[in-house]
Amino acid sequence: MTAVTAAGSIGRTGASRSGRRRRVALLPTVALVVGALYCIVPTLWILIASTKSPAELFSTETYLPSFSGGLAGNVRxxxxxxxxxxxxxxxxxxxxxxxxxxxxxxxxxxxxxxxxxxxxxxxxxxxxxxxxxxxxxxxxxxxxxxxxxxxxxxxxxxxxxxxxxxxxxxxxxxxxxxxxxxxxxxxxxxxxxxxxxxxxxxxxxxxxxxxxxxxxxxxxxxxxxxxxxxxxxxxxxxxxxxxxxxxxxxxxxxxxxxxxxxxxxxxxxxxxxxxxxxxxxxxxxxxxxxxxxxxxx
Incomplete structure (x- = not known):
């Protein structure tokens, strides 16, 4: 009985350590995703906003592109x-x-x-x-x-x-x-x-x-x-x-x-x-x- 209890305790300890390691390994991934979003979101906004005409720039949803030829008109x-x-x-x-x-x-x-x-x-x-x-x-x-x-x-x-x-x-x-x-x-x-x-x-x-x-x-x-x-x-x-x-x-x-x-x-x-x-x-x-x-x- 004592051996079974010890084995169960060791198993729980190993599982808790494995869970901590996964949580610690998750932190760099989260930081990387946040950093990527910090760099990508402004670039994405510029890409989408450039597709809008001056009339659409402030009257449409921020992250919805326009397909009315606004980019070609802006370039002209x-x-x-x-x-x-x-x-x-x-x-x-x-x-x-x-x-x-x-x-x-x-x-x-x-x-x-x-x-x-x-x-x-x-x-x-x-x-x-x-x-x-x-x-x-x-x-x-x-x-x-x-x-x-x-x-x-x-x-x-x-x-x-x-x-x-x-x-x-x-x-x-x-x-x-x-x-x-x-x-x-x-x-x-x-x-x-x-x-x-x-x-x-x-x-x-x-x-x-x-x-x-x-x-x-x-x-x-x-x-x-x-x-x-x-x-x-x-x-x-x-x-x-x-x-x-x-x-x-x-x-x-x-x-x-x-x-x-x-x-x-x-x-x-x-x-x-x-x-x-x-x-x-x-x-x-x-x-x-x-x-x-x-x-x-």
């Missing part, structure tokens, strides 16, 4: 607004993000490779300073950068948005980590014994092996510049130099007096996501190559 109105200034803003954003992303990736590759592969005095101090730059909010640099560029007459220019993006502390940090992991010192030493210069080693060996990591740095910087609002808002005042973020904000301000512009701003926001999605999908194969390479190593 957006294209004709200000003589097609929206597409000029999108071109500006594309130029800022592409040129700034490529330039920042190049600077990050050079700096990260040098810190990872060369021993020089102050290297650790320099890397720690770069790590401190990662923790520094970029918003606090906008005003000093504006004052510096205005001193040399570069405010309200395309360069005023691209130049502050050249130094990316997080990109340098990633390149340093990636160069240390993917560029073997033995390969560099073999190249030096064959008479290759340091620049040729960096160009022919370092950049090729760091390629997948540089794609990641470029994409991250592209998205940062594409979504940047404060820096262009501070730096440029001419409408023809606005990126999409500042241009849509100016339309939203005018929408306070003209409610029809709300539909155009929503549609413009939806269209602004398409280039980022297309870039992400086109560069995804490089990450797959990187993962396979890491698995083989």
């Amino acid at each position: 109105d957006l294209s004709s607004y200000g003589g097609g200034v929206y597409w000029h803003w999108m071109l500006n954003s594309f130029l800022y993000a592409t040129i700034g992303g490529l330039a920042a990736s190049t600077v990050s590759a050079c700096a990260g490779y040098a810190i990872a592969k060369y021993a020089f005095r102050g290297r650790k101090l320099l890397f720690n300073a770069i790590l401190a730059g990662v923790l520094l909010p970029q918003i606090v640099l906008a005003i000093p950068q504006y004052l510096l560029l205005s001193k040399v007459g570069l405010n309200d220019s395309y360069a005023s948005i691209i130049l502050p993006q050249l130094f990316n502390p997080y990109g340098i940090y990633l390149c340093r980590i990636y160069a240390a992991a993917s560029v073997p010192d033995s390969v560099l030493e073999a190249g030096r014994m064959d008479g290759a210069s340091e620049f040729r080693l960096f160009r022919s060996v370092g950049l090729r092996l760091m390629g997948p990591g540089l794609v990641t740095v470029f994409l991250l910087q592209f998205i940062v510049i594409w979504n940047n609002f404060l820096l262009p808002f501070v730096m440029v005042t001419s409408d023809d130099k606005f990126p999409l973020t500042v241009g849509l904000y100016s339309m939203l301000r005018h929408g306070a007096d003209e409610a029809a512009l709300y539909s155009l701003v929503i549609t413009g926001t939806l269209l602004s996501v398409i280039p980022v999605i297309a870039l992400f999908l086109s560069l995804q194969r490089y990450w797959r190559i990187d993962l396979v390479t890491g698995a083989l190593k």
Whole structure:
């Protein structure tokens, strides 16, 4: 009888522990679902609201799409607004993000490779300073950068948005980590014994092996510049130099007096996501190559 009671007690204890484990395992799932909803619901609202005409935007159910051709009409109105200034803003954003992303990736590759592969005095101090730059909010640099560029007459220019993006502390940090992991010192030493210069080693060996990591740095910087609002808002005042973020904000301000512009701003926001999605999908194969390479190593 005692043995049966003990066995039953052990069984109940095991069941209670199994129940606790299931409850604990359920918490991350619930948190993940809540986080996903937090990200998806605003995007879903923009997608649905863009299908509605200005008359339907505030007179229909929030999460019920319209099938009366509102999206096509909104795109036509957006294209004709200000003589097609929206597409000029999108071109500006594309130029800022592409040129700034490529330039920042190049600077990050050079700096990260040098810190990872060369021993020089102050290297650790320099890397720690770069790590401190990662923790520094970029918003606090906008005003000093504006004052510096205005001193040399570069405010309200395309360069005023691209130049502050050249130094990316997080990109340098990633390149340093990636160069240390993917560029073997033995390969560099073999190249030096064959008479290759340091620049040729960096160009022919370092950049090729760091390629997948540089794609990641470029994409991250592209998205940062594409979504940047404060820096262009501070730096440029001419409408023809606005990126999409500042241009849509100016339309939203005018929408306070003209409610029809709300539909155009929503549609413009939806269209602004398409280039980022297309870039992400086109560069995804490089990450797959990187993962396979890491698995083989």
